[in-house]
Amino acid sequence: MENAHEIQVLYYLYFLKKRGLKAKAVLGYPVIRERKFLELTKEAEEEIEQALAKIEGINSQTLPPLPERKKYCPKCSYYELRGGGINKIINIRIIIIILF
Numbered sequence: 001m002e003n004a005h006e007i008q009v010l011y012y013l014y015f016l017k018k019r020g021l022k023a024k025a026v027l028g029y030p031v032i033r034e035r036k037f038l039e040l041t042k043e044a045e046e047e048i049e050q051a052l053a054k055i056e057g058i059n060s061q062t063l064p065p066l067p068e069r070k071k072y073c074p075k076c077s078y079y080e081l082r083g084g085g086i087n088k089i090i091n092i093r094i095i096i097i098i099l100f
Contacts, residue, residue, distance in 0.1 A: 006038060009038055010040060013038065
């Protein structure tokens with residue numbers, strides 16, 4: 001769950017690749033003044049495809065799975081939607097560079 005920001009950005013890169021665009025991304029954390037440069041590697045692409053297959057499996061069920069409480073639940077951006085408390089906002093900037 002720690003790398004959720006990265007996986008989301010890698011999905012954007014995966015989506016662009018499927019549409020014929022090669023891109024790289026910069027994940028910026030302004031508060032801590034850090035940047036992380038991301039590219040879609042073969043391993044990352046396989047991880048995205050596995051996640052998409054898992055999502056398709058959940059979507060094909062007639063009823064959604066019961067929620068599981070994890071120790072990181074109060075920090076999750078969906079916590080409020082699942083009956084939790086107020087979320088903490090994380091300041092993140094995403095820059096995607098499309099290569100021609």
